[in-house]
Amino acid sequence: MPVAADAIRPRETGWRLSRTNRDALTGAALIAPTVLFFMLLLAYPLFQAFWISLHDINTLSLRGDYVGLANYVRLLESEQFWNALYVSSVWTVSSVVLQLALGVGIALALHGPLVGRSVARGMVLFPYLLTTAVAVLIWRWLLNDLYGIINYVLQEYELVDRPVAWLGRMPNALMTVVLIGTWKLFPFVVIAVLARLQTIPLHLYEAARIDGANALERFWDITLPQLKGVLALVLVLRTIWDFKEFDLIYLMTGGGPRRGTETLPLLVYQQSFPELQAGRGAAVAVVMLLIMLVFFAVYFRMQAADEERDRR
Amino acid sequence: MKRAAMTQREAIMDQHLTPSRTVRRRTLLAAAASAPVLATPFVVRAQTRVIQFWGTQRAPEQREAYDAIFAAFAQAHPGFTVNTDLITEETMLPRLSAGFAARTGPDLISHMPAPFVVQLNDQDLVEPMDDVVRAVGESDFNAPAMELFRDQQRGRYMAICVVNGTTPGTLWVRKDLLGDAGLQPPRTWDEMLNVARRTTRRGVFGTIYSSGKNSMGDTQFLQTVWQAGGTIVNPDLSVSFNSPQVIAALEYAKEMSSFSPPEAPNYQFLDVLNGFVLGRAATAPYTGRVLINVSRENPSIADKITCVPSPYRREGRPAFNSDFTALVIPKGGQQLEGAKLLAAWMMRRDSQIRFLHATPGHNLPDLKSVGQSEEYASHPLLQKYRAELQVMLSNTAQARNLLKETPQHPLNRKAGPIFGARVLSETVQDVVVGGISPRQAAARGADKIAAIMRG
Numbered sequence: 001m002p003v004a005a006d007a008i009r010p011r012e013t014g015w016r017l018s019r020t021n022r023d024a025l026t027g028a029a030l031i032a033p034t035v036l037f038f039m040l041l042l043a044y045p046l047f048q049a050f051w052i053s054l055h056d057i058n059t060l061s062l063r064g065d066y067v068g069l070a071n072y073v074r075l076l077e078s079e080q081f082w083n084a085l086y087v088s089s090v091w092t093v094s095s096v097v098l099q100l101a102l103g104v105g106i107a108l109a110l111h112g113p114l115v116g117r118s119v120a121r122g123m124v125l126f127p128y129l130l131t132t133a134v135a136v137l138i139w140r141w142l143l144n145d146l147y148g149i150i151n152y153v154l155q156e157y158e159l160v161d162r163p164v165a166w167l168g169r170m171p172n173a174l175m176t177v178v179l180i181g182t183w184k185l186f187p188f189v190v191i192a193v194l195a196r197l198q199t200i201p202l203h204l205y206e207a208a209r210i211d212g213a214n215a216l217e218r219f220w221d222i223t224l225p226q227l228k229g230v231l232a233l234v235l236v237l238r239t240i241w242d243f244k245e246f247d248l249i250y251l252m253t254g255g256g257p258r259r260g261t262e263t264l265p266l267l268v269y270q271q272s273f274p275e276l277q278a279g280r281g282a283a284v285a286v287v288m289l290l291i292m293l294v295f296f297a298v299y300f301r302m303q304a305a306d307e308e309r310d311r312r
Numbered sequence: 313m314k315r316a317a318m319t320q321r322e323a324i325m326d327q328h329l330t331p332s333r334t335v336r337r338r339t340l341l342a343a344a345a346s347a348p349v350l351a352t353p354f355v356v357r358a359q360t361r362v363i364q365f366w367g368t369q370r371a372p373e374q375r376e377a378y379d380a381i382f383a384a385f386a387q388a389h390p391g392f393t394v395n396t397d398l399i400t401e402e403t404m405l406p407r408l409s410a411g412f413a414a415r416t417g418p419d420l421i422s423h424m425p426a427p428f429v430v431q432l433n434d435q436d437l438v439e440p441m442d443d444v445v446r447a448v449g450e451s452d453f454n455a456p457a458m459e460l461f462r463d464q465q466r467g468r469y470m471a472i473c474v475v476n477g478t479t480p481g482t483l484w485v486r487k488d489l490l491g492d493a494g495l496q497p498p499r500t501w502d503e504m505l506n507v508a509r510r511t512t513r514r515g516v517f518g519t520i521y522s523s524g525k526n527s528m529g530d531t532q533f534l535q536t537v538w539q540a541g542g543t544i545v546n547p548d549l550s551v552s553f554n555s556p557q558v559i560a561a562l563e564y565a566k567e568m569s570s571f572s573p574p575e576a577p578n579y580q581f582l583d584v585l586n587g588f589v590l591g592r593a594a595t596a597p598y599t600g601r602v603l604i605n606v607s608r609e610n611p612s613i614a615d616k617i618t619c620v621p622s623p624y625r626r627e628g629r630p631a632f633n634s635d636f637t638a639l640v641i642p643k644g645g646q647q648l649e650g651a652k653l654l655a656a657w658m659m660r661r662d663s664q665i666r667f668l669h670a671t672p673g674h675n676l677p678d679l680k681s682v683g684q685s686e687e688y689a690s691h692p693l694l695q696k697y698r699a700e701l702q703v704m705l706s707n708t709a710q711a712r713n714l715l716k717e718t719p720q721h722p723l724n725r726k727a728g729p730i731f732g733a734r735v736l737s738e739t740v741q742d743v744v745v746g747g748i749s750p751r752q753a754a755a756r757g758a759d760k761i762a763a764i765m766r767g
Contacts, residue, residue: 061435145575146592155514169745173578191646254446256525257745258576258738273406274732276431 046289053282059272064279071283080259080267081284088263091178091249092242098182099238100231103189108223110190111197121194128187135253139180143167167253170260177252177261184248185241196230197223199204229306236299240292264288346477363394363650366407368423368637369675370398373604377670385657386747392650401425401527412437412644419645420654421589422474426460426636426713427728428622433463433470433662439641439648440468447656448472452679457636460715460723461594471638474658475668475675480532480582480597481622481632481707488616489516489594497620498595500686501539501564504623511594520587520596521568522579523744529579529737531633532597534714536561538631538738539624544730544761551765553739554751554758560625562750569744577745600673602703603693619700621707634711637675661685673701676708726765735760 017025053071057064075081081185110121127135142148154160166176199225208218246265249255256261256268262270264284272281367378376622382394397418399407404421405428411417432438434734441461450458457473483504485497489511498504508518522528537544542557552558569576573587581598589605590597591613606614623629639658641651657663664682668675672693677683683705688694694701712718730736739757742748749758 013762060405060412060432060437062413063435112384145573146587163574167722168575168577168579172422245717253578256741258741260745269406273409274734275729276405276409276732 034291049282049289052278053259053286056277057279059276059278059281060280066140067279071279072287075280075283075287081287082260083259084262084264084267084284086176087259087261088243088265090174091181091245091261091263092239093187094178095181095242095245096235096238098178099186099189100235102182102186103234104193104227104231106186107190107193108219110194117186124184124190125187127184129189132184132247133251135180135184135247140252143176156251168257173257173261177249181242181245181248181254183196188238192230193227193232200226232302233299235267236295236302240295240299242291243295244288244303350550358713361392361647361650363392363420363647364397364418364652365394365643365654366397366404366418368399368401368404368422369671370400371671373670374667375450381658381666382654382665385654385665388657389650389653392647392653394654404428407732408432408642412642415644417644419641419647419651421640421642422658423637424471425636425731426471427731429461429471429638429640430715430725431728432640432642434491437643438470439643439645439651440470441472441639441652441655442469443639443652444639444655444659445469445472447652448679449661449681451551452681454678454680454709456712457678460547460636460713461638464723465543471640472655472659473636473678474639475637475664476634476678476708476711477599477637477674477704478634478707478711479528479599480535480631481621481634481711482597482619482704483598484588484598484602484617484619486511486591486594486613486616487618488613497618498623499620500623501625504566505564505571507595508568513569513752517573517587517593518595519568519572519577520584520593521565521572522584523565523569523575523577523737523740524579524583525734525737525741526580527635527731528581528584529577529740530688530731530734531635533561533565533736533740535622535631535633536565538688538712538717539622539628540564541625541628541743543712543717543721544736545717545721546766547718549722549724549765551758551762553761554754557628558754558757559750560627562740562753564625565740566750577741584605600676600701601671602696603673603697603700604671607693613719619703621703630710632707632711634713636678636711636713636715661687664688673697673704676704677732711765729764729767730761733760733764735764 043133046174054068055064056067056070073158106124110117110124114120130138142150143166145165145168146162150166151160152164154164155162158203165172204222204226205218208222213221244265245263246269248260249263250266250269255266265288268281268284268288271277271282271284316451333695365378369378375396378396378398382396386393401423404424408417409423423645429438445453452604453473454476456681457476457591461471461473463467463470483498487497490497490507493507493510494512495507496503498507502621504519510518512518522532534544536556540557540561542555542561543552548553571581573592575583579587584596585598585601585605587593588598588602591610602617602619606617621630622632639655641648641655645651658667659679661682662676662681664679665685665688668677668688669691670683672691677688682688689701715724716722717724735757739753742753742756743750746753
């Protein structure tokens with residue numbers, strides 16, 4: 001007995017959704033938890049920070065009045081903000097450049113034939129693994145003007161008449177912080193570059209040797225182009241991380257002497273806590289976020305370009 | 313075939329699942345049986361009222377003293393225990409802000425600087441301490457501290473002074489180094505500069521004048537301004553920071569810095585203390601903490617040290633700064649009753665002496681009954697340095713605070729924000745590090761203070 005086509009076709013009623021809509025709804029339901037978590041963990045705090053920045057609010061009581069964009073106007077007019085932005089830029093650029101130079105150099109050394117290479121590779125990670133507070137304690141001890149070994153040696157060999165104020169004078173303080181920051185953070189570059197170096201095909205070097213290329217030419221024409229991708233990624237990541245670095249600088253100098261090492265994160269802290277001006281602190285934080293969004297945009301662009309390249 | 317397969321599967325289930333079911337059942341039974349035992353600590357904890365205590369005095373001896381005092385308290389007050397959290401003065405406000413926001417703040421805080429207390433009180437974030445004042449005895453406290461902590465508008469005490477002392481007000485001196493140079497301990501700025509100049513040599517600095525952007529640098533310069541005869545604000549609370557006296561204070565600070573360790577613009581309390589104790593400075597300001605540190609770390613100079621009141625400008629006046637460190641009960645704590653009981657317990661004579669003897673001379677008593685007691689003075693170090701103790705007690709008795717610079721001043725509610733913005737130490741750094749003229753630096757500082765006073 002023939003069966004009517006209508007009998008096996010799903011009965012369409014007014015409330016029944018089409019398959020496409022059902023799929024879309026299922027998809028929405030599946031990503032709903034992620035969206036919810038995103039809203040709770042990211043969007044809400046960001047909105048809250050922005051909302052606080054529109055208020056003249058006491059950090060202790062979290063009470064205050066709505067002042068609109070007054071905190072931003074005040075910020076852009078303040079010498080302290082522009083100084084902090086300048087110091088942040090100097091710190092970030094100097095630190096990242098030195099980390100890249102040192103990191104690539106040491107990665108190349110550790111990639112080549114070296115006695116005790118495994119031990120050296122482990123040792124080079126040591127500064128990165130140290131807690132910042134411990135690293136700062138060690139360096140403050142070494143640099144101390146009364147009992148630090150560095151000043152002792154300099155005086156003992158009569159290289160200086162009196163102890164050097166590594167952290168109490170400018171530009172010494174900023175230079176010292178940049179150097180210690182480099183020492184603490186360069187192992188990240190080593191890890192990333194070393195990993196990439198190990199994947200460069202050896203036959204490229206053999207061919208170059210046959211063609212008579214010397215070591216510098218091999219580095220310039222083979223190694224560096226091969227490292228380009230990873231170096232760009234490291235550059236962007238380290239720039240983002242260093243731009244918001246707080247603990248190392250705060251513990252080393254507290255932003256001084258004067259405001260010589262006061263970066264934007266330290267300004268956020270200074271305004272929010274010792275000065276108890278949560279609104280002003282939040283305004284600095286929001287401006288920082290906007291600056292970092294530029295770096296993030298570069299990062300995502302690079303990611304997208306990488307993915308595109310991989311697809312091809 | 314299918315039946316056989318089912319049977320086989322059931323057999324496997326019998327073999328593997330049944331025992332595990334039994335195990336699970338046993339586990340559940342065991343867990344149920346042990347639940348009361350496991351829950352006991354929680355039940356006990358729920359019945360025990362834990363008082364969250366914060367303090368800033370973190371030396372091991374002080375920690376031991378706190379433990380002993382709190383153990384005695386818990387014994388005398390069954391059901392209460394004290395959880396101690398020792399923090400730094402610099403992190404007190406950030407942590408407190410987080411505590412208020414999350415409603416996980418402490419029940420009682422000790423050693424809060426007086427300007428912080430007023431900031432909290434202005435935001436209505438402290439509980440009145442009148443019960444505790446009555447329990448201790450109002451007349452037993454020294455008057456200046458009570459004056460600072462009396463909220464005239466609300467008619468109540470916002471805090472009580474737990475101990476007192478002056479860090480920049482007492483100048484420690486190496487008698488041997490001064491004696492070698494034919495010098496006497498200085499009384500005035502001229503004498504002080506002469507001492508600093510003549511005792512500075514390779515390996516030894518004439519003095520340590522801290523201009524660090526921290527409490528040490530701020531209070532040091534505040535006191536210097538007073539010693540020059542100036543003030544930060546006038547009695548009508550208008551700004552007086554660009555006065556000739558403040559300029560004189562900046563010139564003095566600049567000269568003193570030239571005889572100080574080069575890192576002094578980055579020095580904190582402990583750097584100053586260590587510099588003197590290690591024998592690297594002929595003179596340095598500090599509390600009586602010097603005594604125990606010298607006796608333990610550098611006993612070779614124990615008989616070569618003494619202290620004098622911090623020198624002042626001839627045209628100025630003797631002046632001493634103190635933090636008037638307070639016991640405070642922040643609002644929102646879970647154990648208000650316990651906090652009050654504990655505060656009163658900490659002010660008992662035996663508790664006070666136990667704590668003060670932990671680092672003799674570092675903190676000084678604010679309670680008259682303790683300061684005058686033989687029991688307090690009986691500590692061997694305080695016996696040995698009896699003359700020095702009298703100098704410290706006398707300096708502290710005359711000490712004032714930015715909250716109320718002279719008896720004529722009303723309470724300056726902006727003292728906390730002025731310290732918070734580090735205007736005072738930054739002004740010194742403008743001169744010492746930045747090379748700005750004292751006149752220009754004073755003018756800049758005055759503008760910053762005026763902005764704070766307006767805000």
